[in-house]
Amino acid sequence: xxxxxxxxxxxxxxxxxxxxxxxxxxxxxxxxxxxxxxxxxxxxxxxxxxxxxxxxxxxxxxxxxxxxxxxxxxxxxxxxxxxxxxxxxxxxxxxxxxxxxxxxxxxxxxxxxxxxxxxxxxxxxxxxxxxxxxxxxxxxxxxxxxxxxxxxxxxxxxxxxxxxxxxxxxxxxxxxxxxxxxxxxxxxxxxxxxxxxxxxxxxxxxxxxxxxxxxxxxxxxxxxxxxxxxxxxxxxxxxxxxxxxxxxxxxxxxxxxxxxxxxxxxxxxxxxxxxxxxxxxxxxxxxxxxxxxxxxxxxxxxxxxxxxxxxxxxxxxxxxxxxxxxxxxxxxxxxxxxxxxxxxxxxxxxxxxxxxxxxxxxxxxxxxxxxxxxxxxxxxxxxxxxxxxxxxxxxxxxxxxxxxxxxxxxxxxxxx
Amino acid sequence: xxxxxxxxxxxxxxxxxxxxxxxxxxxxxxxxxxxxxxxxxxxxxxxxxxxxxxxxxxxxxxxxxxxxxxxxxxxxxxxxxxxxxxxxxxxxxxxxxxxxxxxxxxxxxxxxxxxxxxxxxxxxxxxxxxxxxxxxxxxxxxxxxxxxxxxxxxxxxxxxxxxxxxxxxxxxxxxxxxxxxxxxxxxxxxxxxxxxxxxxxxxxxxxxxxxxxxxxxxxxxxxxxxxxxxxxxxxxxxxxxxxxxxxxxxxxxxxxxxxxxxxxxxxxxxxxxxxxxxxxxxxxxxxxxxxxxxxxxxxxxxxxxxxxxxxxxxxxxxxxxxxxxxxxxxxxxxxxxxxxxxxxxxxxxxxxxxxxxxxxxxxxxxxxxxxxxxxxxxxxxxxxxxxxxxxxxxxxxxxxxxxxxxxxxxxxxxxx
Numbered sequence: 055x056x057x058x059x060x061x062x063x064x065x066x067x068x069x070x071x072x073x074x075x076x077x078x079x080x081x082x083x084x085x086x087x088x089x090x091x092x093x094x095x096x097x098x099x100x101x102x103x104x105x106x107x108x109x110x111x112x113x114x115x116x117x118x119x120x121x122x123x124x125x126x127x128x129x130x131x132x133x134x135x136x137x138x139x140x141x142x143x144x145x146x147x148x149x150x151x152x153x154x155x156x157x158x159x160x161x162x163x164x165x166x167x168x169x170x171x172x173x174x175x176x177x178x179x180x181x182x183x184x185x186x187x188x189x190x191x192x193x194x195x196x197x198x199x200x201x202x203x204x205x206x207x208x209x210x211x212x213x214x215x216x217x218x219x220x221x222x223x224x225x226x227x228x229x230x231x232x233x234x235x236x237x238x239x240x241x242x243x244x245x246x247x248x249x250x251x252x253x254x255x256x257x258x259x260x261x262x263x264x265x266x267x268x269x270x271x272x273x274x275x276x277x278x279x280x281x282x283x284x285x286x287x288x289x290x291x292x293x294x295x296x297x298x299x300x301x302x303x304x305x306x307x308x309x310x311x312x313x314x315x316x317x318x319x320x321x322x323x324x325x326x327x328x329x330x331x332x333x334x335x336x337x338x339x340x341x342x343x344x345x346x347x348x349x350x351x352x353x354x355x356x357x358x359x360x361x362x363x364x365x366x367x368x369x370x371x372x373x374x375x376x377x378x379x380x381x382x383x384x385x386x387x388x389x390x391x392x393x394x395x396x397x398x399x400x401x402x403x404x405x406x407x408x409x410x411x412x413x414x415x416x417x418x419x420x421x422x423x424x425x426x427x428x429x430x431x432x433x434x435x436x437x438x439x440x441x442x443x444x445x446x447x448x449x450x451x452x453x454x455x456x457x458x459x460x461x462x463x464x465x466x467x468x469x470x
Numbered sequence: 471x472x473x474x475x476x477x478x479x480x481x482x483x484x485x486x487x488x489x490x491x492x493x494x495x496x497x498x499x500x501x502x503x504x505x506x507x508x509x510x511x512x513x514x515x516x517x518x519x520x521x522x523x524x525x526x527x528x529x530x531x532x533x534x535x536x537x538x539x540x541x542x543x544x545x546x547x548x549x550x551x552x553x554x555x556x557x558x559x560x561x562x563x564x565x566x567x568x569x570x571x572x573x574x575x576x577x578x579x580x581x582x583x584x585x586x587x588x589x590x591x592x593x594x595x596x597x598x599x600x601x602x603x604x605x606x607x608x609x610x611x612x613x614x615x616x617x618x619x620x621x622x623x624x625x626x627x628x629x630x631x632x633x634x635x636x637x638x639x640x641x642x643x644x645x646x647x648x649x650x651x652x653x654x655x656x657x658x659x660x661x662x663x664x665x666x667x668x669x670x671x672x673x674x675x676x677x678x679x680x681x682x683x684x685x686x687x688x689x690x691x692x693x694x695x696x697x698x699x700x701x702x703x704x705x706x707x708x709x710x711x712x713x714x715x716x717x718x719x720x721x722x723x724x725x726x727x728x729x730x731x732x733x734x735x736x737x738x739x740x741x742x743x744x745x746x747x748x749x750x751x752x753x754x755x756x757x758x759x760x761x762x763x764x765x766x767x768x769x770x771x772x773x774x775x776x777x778x779x780x781x782x783x784x785x786x787x788x789x790x791x792x793x794x795x796x797x798x799x800x801x802x803x804x805x806x807x808x809x810x811x812x813x814x815x816x817x818x819x820x821x822x823x824x825x826x827x828x829x830x831x832x833x834x835x836x837x838x839x840x841x842x843x844x845x846x847x848x849x850x851x852x853x854x855x856x857x858x859x860x861x862x863x864x865x866x867x868x869x870x871x872x873x874x875x876x877x878x879x880x881x882x883x884x885x886x
Contacts, residue, residue: 111557116557122545138527
């Protein structure tokens with residue numbers, strides 16, 4: 055018997071039939087002897103419907119009231135799920151974030167969880183109830199409803215699981231788990247049975263939208279294993295856990311990528327202290343987020359400074375930098391808006407220097423030119439022409455044999 | 471400057487355009503220097519939509535969860551109204567019943583208000599906010615959301631107005647106010663500018679669905695004037711207030727009626743103590759509500775005992791009584807399911823015995839046979855064939871000149 059926190063996303067609760075199906079899954083887990091706390095998202099399209107209602111009134115709603123409005127989405131799904139469970143003779147009670155005590159700060163529409171009260175939950179569990187809690191929402195010190203921002207239900211689930219010292223936080227979604235890369239692009243992408251927190255973080259931040267990043271950070275911080283699995287199958291999915299608990303290790307775990315990137319290169323940047331801060335400060339003041347940064351020393355007098363950002367922010371950023379280039383004496387500002395980012399992620403590459411060269415060689419073999427490179431301890435990212443993205447993923451996926459199960463037969467790819 | 475509580479019903483908030491219109495009305499009242507607390511219902515059809523979602527899952531939902539579900543309706547309308555007001559630069563904050571502190575008992579789906587906390591409201595009013603509160607809902611001692619039952623938003627508004635000692639509780643709806651009778655049936659029915667609480671209670675309980683009964687009782691108990699008026703006009707509507715504050719008095723104020731009635735007559739009921747209790751006890755045990763009761767002494771040995779009830783409950787009741795008649799030696803059980811009730815209501819009739827005879831004469835003049843009569847201090851009710859209902863209302867309406875304004879010219883109809 056274990057205490058499990060399960061989270062069901064909007065597509066898992068998209069219709070009344072699906073809500074009944076989720077109720078059946080919960081009852082199955084309960085019959086296996088587990089105690090269950092269930093976190094729910096709003097029914098699919100419901101949050102969009104509410105936002106549209108609001109935006110018909112104004113594009114710029116009062117944030118406090120916007121939160122009150124969209125928080126009703128989870129309230130509907132949680133009560134319907136509780137009704138479905140009660141109808142099947144499974145005692146269940148539903149709670150809003152405010153009721154159960156998901157204390158947050160007061161930054162409406164993107165609040166952060168400060169504390170999770172467990173008293174009511176433990177009391178209900180002791181009385182054999184399934185406790186259903188609205189994801190994505192909480193309450194600030196004043197008693198106002200807050201929301202965590204899109205995808206926040208994952209964070210709610212992890213925060214509750216951490217507070218309860220649950221055995222596992224299970225994130226039910228409409229995919230089977232975490233794949234080596236996007237199976238819609240690489241048909242032989244393989245489902246990973248396990249992945250480390252660090253790798254998952256890199257995968258999440260790089261556009262693999264299975265789990266919200268903050269929820270992975272939080273789980274990692276609290277030593278809480280997360281399992282990503284499908285509501286619509288019985289496959290055990292992917293367990294996100296600590297590196298030392300992962301049984302079958304390999305150098306690399308997966309390939310993440312993102313389209314809609316743009317690259318901006320400043321050439322001939324005067325080589326003096328603080329100039330990078332000046333450049334990025336202006337960009338940041340305009341509320342533009344930048345992604346990769348690389349700086350190449352060319353000679354003593356000037357540097358090259360390159361970064362990537364979301365394509366939509368490119369025109370505004372270019373305008374800012376062209377102005378700045380004149381002021382600072384930067385030789386040229388070049389940019390390319392038809393690029394994509396591809397990242398190879400894996401704990402194993404820390405100790406294996408051969409990974410980078412193998413990756414670059416695989417790209418070279420299919421004639422793909424690399425425009426920019428950055429690396430971290432467990433990932434290598436490259437910027438390439440967007441048109442080359444799919445065959446690049448295919449080439450790297452094959453080179454590292456990600457479609458094959460890690461096994462003793464391939465000791466060169468195993469970390470020992 | 472006054473403190474006003476305004477309540478807007480579902481049809482007043484039925485579309486985003488209407489919500490904007492309500493925002494304009496609120497701002498107008500605020501510009502006149504009033505402090506405003508606004509109670510809202512769910513947007514028209516929203517509660518029905520939620521109930522249908524629920525009933526697709528089960529006809530018999532867990533009451534606690536049912537309340538959580540339907541309470542979202544007001545949460546949507548209150549936040550949209552607050553957004554509309556904020557957009558028009560009118561500071562407004564919305565609160566659920568739970569947040570503001572509408573304390574109720576724990577009878578889910580038909581809870582009663584025990585206490586209204588005023589601290590947050592007064593604080594916001596002092597800071598010049600319009601305070602918007604979800605009607606129809608509250609919170610029990612355990613922190614669970616409760617609902618007051620359909621029409622409960624009126625009660626919320628009155629309870630809040632009473633707790634705040636507001637100058638007036640204004641119930642905005644889609645009709646102009648309280649009429650002498652239903653204007654859809656009697657085109658020359660007249661809008662009453664004032665009506666007493668007692669009369670309004672009789673009108674409300676007899677099927678004039680303008681105000682929920684409990685809200686009128688509550689207002690009366692707390693000396694709180696209620697004004698019923700239309701969201702879609704600037705007419706001052708009908709003020710429901712104390713008898714001694716009503717300027718233009720007349721013998722009768724209006725005619726209420728209800729269809730869907732059935733009458734059951736027990737003839738030859740043995741004349742002994744307690745037998746009426748025995749009869750009605752069995753009916754009440756079956757959760758059947760009865761309405762009018764009349765008993766005629768026929769001779770020393772037996773009585774006639776007649777009552778009315780909702781037509782839907784007729785078959786079950788008849789079955790119970792036919793069985794009981796044998797046991798108790800009641801001679802016969804007769805019933806009629808095609809009857810309607812018509813009631814003449816007026817404070818003035820207390821001291822004027824001529825009202826009853828005038829009413830019966832008016833009915834006789836149009837050939838309507840009266841099947842049953844009951845009276846109270848301020849009303850006379852008769853049961854007639856349903857087919858005769860409309861011309862009966864017309865006849866009584868004309869006889870008491872309800873289509874004409876009360877004036878000095880008709881001293882015989884004025885109480886002096």
